[in-house]
Amino acid sequence: MLPDIESLRCLVAAADHPSFRAAARNVALSPAAFGDRIKRLEELLGARLFERTTRRVTLTLEGERLLPEARACLQLAQRCMEVVRDPADAAPFELTLGTRFELGMSWLTPALPDLERERPERHLHLSFGDTPALLEQLRQGNIDAVVSSARITSVGLDYARLHDEHYVFVAKKQLAAKVPLRRREHCAQHTLLELNRELPLFRYFLDARAGDEVWAFRRVKYLGSIGPVRAQVLEGAGVAVLPLYFVRDALRRGRLVRLMPRVTLPSDCFRLIWRTGHPRSRELHELAGTLSRRPLS
Numbered sequence: 001m002l003p004d005i006e007s008l009r010c011l012v013a014a015a016d017h018p019s020f021r022a023a024a025r026n027v028a029l030s031p032a033a034f035g036d037r038i039k040r041l042e043e044l045l046g047a048r049l050f051e052r053t054t055r056r057v058t059l060t061l062e063g064e065r066l067l068p069e070a071r072a073c074l075q076l077a078q079r080c081m082e083v084v085r086d087p088a089d090a091a092p093f094e095l096t097l098g099t100r101f102e103l104g105m106s107w108l109t110p111a112l113p114d115l116e117r118e119r120p121e122r123h124l125h126l127s128f129g130d131t132p133a134l135l136e137q138l139r140q141g142n143i144d145a146v147v148s149s150a151r152i153t154s155v156g157l158d159y160a161r162l163h164d165e166h167y168v169f170v171a172k173k174q175l176a177a178k179v180p181l182r183r184r185e186h187c188a189q190h191t192l193l194e195l196n197r198e199l200p201l202f203r204y205f206l207d208a209r210a211g212d213e214v215w216a217f218r219r220v221k222y223l224g225s226i227g228p229v230r231a232q233v234l235e236g237a238g239v240a241v242l243p244l245y246f247v248r249d250a251l252r253r254g255r256l257v258r259l260m261p262r263v264t265l266p267s268d269c270f271r272l273i274w275r276t277g278h279p280r281s282r283e284l285h286e287l288a289g290t291l292s293r294r295p296l297s
Helices: 005-016 020-026 031-045 061-085 101-118 131-139 173-178 184-189 203-207 226-235 244-252 281-292
Strands: 050-052 057-059 093-099 122-128 145-148 157-165 167-172 191-194 219-222 240-243 256-258 268-275
Touching (some): 005 020, 101 226, 167 226
Parallel strands (some): 191 219
Antiparallel strands (some): 050 057
């Protein structure tokens, strides 16, 4: 058994007052109840804590050794109350978010200062990689959450929606003027720029078309990441389907143009994904809400 907080409080009160009667009054107990508290504490510890006379009580050597520890315990107990009542004084914790390099650099990294000011006790780390590798890291518990537009079909993962992700079929303005792409047959004169064979973004365009059309491009070039695809499109090296947020400025400035603009590509959405039962699920839900209010850039 351990000493209870109220008995330690009586010990400190007795040390601070000239008599048990005065100490009992200080802690709102009757003298009998107060004396019983001290007696039970002495029996628990197996030591006499006070020397009693008709006029005064004084600490024994054992009581003097216990007194500073008792004061420290009471301070910690008070601290427990303050921490629970004051959310601004929360304990620090860390979260590691995985994301694609481009999204991390253009959106999450600039958001870090605001996110840390909003919750100073929440320390965020970023981990970059492709989606399959990040999801595997998530399942293994090496990272806490992933920001991705990947569709979640696996059991054991929870998610919250962040932003809709719209896609556009684009080319450099000069390339589109020199070699138009207005019908399916025209694609034989163009290079299609893609991420990889497992994640072809051109599927968003095909999903918007009726039937099982075959678009036979002159060449398909895989570049592994959205950044290199965007750079190559801006150089006029080919055509590509890309996230709208990633090329919005280039479209506005006229550096890129939409191809076959009457075709409305299906949209997807970014999600914050984490393991079911994560000990910080509540904080991850809160973080998702904050991120959903921050515009994509």
